[in-house]
Amino acid sequence: MTAPGGYEERMVQPLYEREELATVTGGPLRPGGLELTRKLLDHSGLLPGDPVLDLGCGSGFSLELMTRAYNFVTIGMDPSSLLLDQAARRVPEANLLRATANALPCIDGFFAALVCECVLSLTGDIRQTVREMHRVLRTGGMVLLSDVYSFGKESTATFVRTGSCVDDTADLAAVTQTLDASGFEMLHFWECTDALKQLAGQIIFDYGSLAGFWNVVLGLSPGQCAFGCRQTGKKLGYYALIARKR
Numbered sequence: 001m002t003a004p005g006g007y008e009e010r011m012v013q014p015l016y017e018r019e020e021l022a023t024v025t026g027g028p029l030r031p032g033g034l035e036l037t038r039k040l041l042d043h044s045g046l047l048p049g050d051p052v053l054d055l056g057c058g059s060g061f062s063l064e065l066m067t068r069a070y071n072f073v074t075i076g077m078d079p080s081s082l083l084l085d086q087a088a089r090r091v092p093e094a095n096l097l098r099a100t101a102n103a104l105p106c107i108d109g110f111f112a113a114l115v116c117e118c119v120l121s122l123t124g125d126i127r128q129t130v131r132e133m134h135r136v137l138r139t140g141g142m143v144l145l146s147d148v149y150s151f152g153k154e155s156t157a158t159f160v161r162t163g164s165c166v167d168d169t170a171d172l173a174a175v176t177q178t179l180d181a182s183g184f185e186m187l188h189f190w191e192c193t194d195a196l197k198q199l200a201g202q203i204i205f206d207y208g209s210l211a212g213f214w215n216v217v218l219g220l221s222p223g224q225c226a227f228g229c230r231q232t233g234k235k236l237g238y239y240a241l242i243a244r245k246r
């Protein structure tokens with residue numbers, strides 16, 4: 001099945017649709033939880049009634065927070081019908097749309113802010129996603145972003161794709177330069193790698209090791225490994241930022 005924007009349902013279920021991830025985080029499908037969302041929102045200067053898009057809203061935890069605690073006029077968008085169903089059950093009053101980040105079904109200059117948590121690394125085309133963000137925001141509107149980033153060299157050793165935010169991470173310079181070149185100015189930046197470490201720690205606590213988790217989720221045999229193992233040379237971090245449309 002193909003959603004508007006070309007997102008295709010995968011044959012292998014991506015990590016963010018797996019119950020194992022929801023169970024291990026106990027909330028949003030990413031590091032940092034709602035604490036990180038609150039930090040972004042509290043630094044945004046947004047006001048009740050402001051129109052806010054949750055791009056890649058997943059199962060709707062942040063959407064619920066923004067709709068009920070911050071009283072924004074919210075729209076949640078996501079290409080996954082499975083996660084949109086969960087969001088609809090969590091926040092029945094929310095406006096939800098099935099769409100992808102690279103082709104937003106929105107008019108120009110409408111939103112005061114756009115929240116995009118652990119999604120940019122999944123869209124396949126950061127530049128096009130950021131262009132779309134810029135288009136649908138009003139002048140002075142803000143993007144509130146958090147995501148995984150990578151650093152260190154990639155090796156040619158086998159790298160098992162996990163169907164998650166860690167597969168196609170960008171380095172920080174690529175993200176910040178794309179924002180700048182697309183007409184955004186940086187207002188706040190936070191290094192949040194501790195949140196990623198905390199999630200990894202919880203996974204180890206629950207599964208005995210990261211490899212144990214991937215074995216269950218990906219059906220890997222012992223000896224194979226996904227990210228985080230020595231062969232890849234790829235190191236991961238997590239960031240959050242607020243940038244304003246010039």
Ligand SMILES: C[S@@+](CC[C@H](N)C(=O)[O-])C[C@H]1O[C@@H](n2cnc3c(N)ncnc32)[C@H](O)[C@@H]1O
Nearest residue numbers: 016028029056057058080100101117118122123
């Ligand atoms: C790691 S989850 C994060 C979900 C949510 N933002 C949260 O904080 O719980 C990534 C989300 O991005 C969505 N996604 C994947 N590809 C996308 C795309 N091309 N455009 C928009 N969203 C996408 C997934 O369906 C999933 O809901």
